[in-house]
Amino acid sequence: MLDINQLKVFIQVVDEGSFTAAGKTLGMPKSRVSRMVSDLEASLGSRLLQRSTRQLSLTEVGNEYYSRCRHLIHEITEAHRLISDREHNPHxxxxxxxxxxxxxxxxxxxxxxxxxxxxxxxxxxxxxxxxxxxxxxxxxxxxxxxxxxxxxxxxxxxxxSDSILCASPAYLKEYGQPQHPQDLKNLRCVKLGDGIQPETYQMIHSETGEEISIAVEPNITTNLMEANLHSMIKGAGIGRIPYLMAGDAVLSGQLIPIFNDWQLRPExxxxxxxxxxxxxxxxxxxxxxxxxxxxxxxxxxxxxxxxxxxxxxxxxxxxxxxxx
Structure with a gap:
């Protein structure tokens, strides 16, 4: 099986001209550099370098192997560097x-x-x-x-999550201000989300901690907040609205929170x-x-x-x- 590290060391040895110089560049002992090249030769079943006390030279097989692999090692190293850089810099x-x-x-x-x-x-x-x-x-x-x-x-x-139940002044004037969550069953509902199934309100009493679950049939369902909000302002019914989105409509009086003693259960x-x-x-x-x-x-x-x-x-x- 090919060991990329062995191949990288072999390329470095050829580029530097010696085991010693390659070891300094790679930050490893000369003996380890020599052993890795020998292991690569053993895995190939071919001698890549002719060794002498004075110099190294490529064999015919080694020269062909070096020529074919040098640019591949460069591309692999560059790809590794690019991916590593991306992980250090969000991309x-x-x-x-x-x-x-x-x-x-x-x-x-x-x-x-x-x-x-x-x-x-x-x-x-x-x-x-x-x-x-x-x-x-x-x-x-x-x-x-x-x-x-x-x-x-x-x-x-x-x-x-922090949402509130609201309705327009015109709607509350026509249908009355609900006093208890059970009153919601008799009111029209504008639902934000997917599906026409009932909107379920999980309510908690702010003083007693009493919990109650109310299912209300929606007369309008939309998965677009702007449409949901506009429908409520125009008097289509009561509805749940995220606290952060209620700002302008509540402050301007276009929508009125409908309970003081009850709140939607946070999630x-x-x-x-x-x-x-x-x-x-x-x-x-x-x-x-x-x-x-x-x-x-x-x-x-x-x-x-x-x-x-x-x-x-x-x-x-x-x-x-x-x-x-």
Whole structure:
């Protein structure tokens, strides 16, 4: 079996003209250099070098072998260097799968900022709520809300989902302000996601900790946040909206949160990837980046006492143009 290291040493010996000089260049003892060349000759069954006390010379077979292999070793070494450099400097296409709700929030801000820092990484994002097999479908990373689709995935927790139930003033004027989550069964629902199946709201009472699950039939389902938000503003029904996306509509009075004592149960939001072994630099860089960015965003929110101040600060942050 061919040993590339033996071949590399042989090429170096010929280029340097001696075992001693090759050993100095390669950082190994002369005796090891000589032994590796001898092992290569043994594996080929042919003598490559004529040795004397004064000089080395190529045999006819050795000259042909050297001529054919020298450029190949150079190409292999160069390919190794290029790949190694890429792994030290993030490069290539990063394929990312993201739930519709998460993708419609601050994700665009984060992606733009990441590419400003790592301009050699191109980003391909797929927004979907369907089950995804990351390995089979060739995704480098995924953002997931709740349980992971595959327990073998390596995951880091980013935050907890934070959504609120809202409706327009006109809708609440016509149908009334619900007082208890059970009242939602009699109201129209605008659902963000895939499929016309019922929207299930997991609610927790902020004081007693009581939990309740309410399934509401949607009259409108869309996997586009802008359409979902516009439908709610126009009075189509109540709906769940990510906290970070509620800003302008809530602050302007276009949407009104419908419960004070109840909140939607938070779910873990994670970034996950298929394997920790030989993780590409582009993936490692994105994971570290998104974890840091979300932590900073959470610190910003936690430092402000009122919902209005939090939403206003987040809106300002996400509307900034990054110059890094």
């Amino acid at each position: 290539g296409v990063l394929r990312l799968v993201v739930p519709v709700m998460v993708a419609s929030g601050s994700m665009g801000h984060f992606l733009t900022k990441f590419q400003n820092v790592y301009p050699d990484v191109r980003i391909e994002v797929v927004h979907t709520d369907r089950p995804v097999n990351m390995i089979q479908e060739g995704y480098d990373l995924g953002i997931f809300v709740g349980d992971l689709p595959d327990s073998s995935l390596i995951a880091r927790t980013l935050t907890e 873990r939001v994670s970034v996950a990837y298929p394997s920790r072994q030989y993780l590409p630099k582009k993936v490692r860089s994105f994971v570290d980046f998104i974890v840091s960015e979300v932590e900073e965003l959470n610190r910003l929110i936690d430092a402000l006492p009122t919902t209005e101040e939090q939403l206003s600060a987040v809106n300002k942050l996400l509307s900034q143009t990054d110059e890094t």
